[in-house]
Amino acid sequence: MKIMAVCGMGIGTSVLLKMNAEKVLRQLGLEATVEATDVNTARETRDAQIILTTPDLVASLTGLPAEIISIDHFFDLEEITTKLTKSLL
Amino acid sequence: MVSQKPLPSRKFPALSLAFAENSIQVGAIALDREHAIELAGNLLVASGRTTPEYTDEMLGALAEHGPYMVIAPGIALVHGRPSEAVLETGLSLVVLGEPIEFQHATNDPVRLVIGLCAFDHSSHIEIMQELAQALSDDELVNSLLNADNSEDIRQLFEI
Numbered sequence: 001m002k003i004m005a006v007c008g009m010g011i012g013t014s015v016l017l018k019m020n021a022e023k024v025l026r027q028l029g030l031e032a033t034v035e036a037t038d039v040n041t042a043r044e045t046r047d048a049q050i051i052l053t054t055p056d057l058v059a060s061l062t063g064l065p066a067e068i069i070s071i072d073h074f075f076d077l078e079e080i081t082t083k084l085t086k087s088l089l
Numbered sequence: 090m091v092s093q094k095p096l097p098s099r100k101f102p103a104l105s106l107a108f109a110e111n112s113i114q115v116g117a118i119a120l121d122r123e124h125a126i127e128l129a130g131n132l133l134v135a136s137g138r139t140t141p142e143y144t145d146e147m148l149g150a151l152a153e154h155g156p157y158m159v160i161a162p163g164i165a166l167v168h169g170r171p172s173e174a175v176l177e178t179g180l181s182l183v184v185l186g187e188p189i190e191f192q193h194a195t196n197d198p199v200r201l202v203i204g205l206c207a208f209d210h211s212s213h214i215e216i217m218q219e220l221a222q223a224l225s226d227d228e229l230v231n232s233l234l235n236a237d238n239s240e241d242i243r244q245l246f247e248i
Contacts, residue, residue, distance in 0.1 A: 007158075008150045008152060008153065008154035008159060009168060009169060009170040009214065010170070010210075011168060011170060011205070011210060012158070012166050012167075012168040012205045012217075013157060013158055013166055015213075015214070015217045016160060016217060016220070016221050018219065019218060036164070038170070039154065039161065053157075055157075055193075055194050055195070056155035056156055056158040057154060057157050072097075072194070073160075073161050073223070074161050074221075075161050075191070075224055079227075085245070
């Protein structure tokens, strides 16, 4: 399974999101690759099952085959866990 | 029985290198969200990590994508992408004297503005790990917000 963590530039926000998503996936015992990328690259990508991003970027990413999960608080592992669990389990 | 679990480390070696001299400002007053970003960009320039063009890129990200960089309540992580405007990977930090509305749906108002510049796509990964660790620590974030001066903040990171 491939998950994309997406932000405007692909080096800051998305990297933090990727790190915390990986932490949550490990806790849940789930195997997935998480890739940090920018919104333009994400728009060209078709092989991700889930896109993690921030509320402001959701509109730019709709229409892709992936499920979009928007995260409000990047350091709230509970929020990430709840939202990922809901779509994965 | 003695616990085998190591004590949580308060050392941030990558952060201490990332915050160069003149990269931290406490009690700054910003007029609006653009100005707040500019202040963080100015510190990256003042500390020798970027050229002024990078600040324009940071502002461009806001104009193009909206306030997505407000990653947690009260905290914005502003950055451009690796480019010729980046001289060296680094961070800056502005603790705003007055909170600023970034027009984010859930995380306004912002008091901590962190500027990030990365020379490439991999040189800043350790910095990001330590940043995530630091900003997940509510106690540390509170200490950042209540710091009197930049020296206080350096000590928090044990620089």
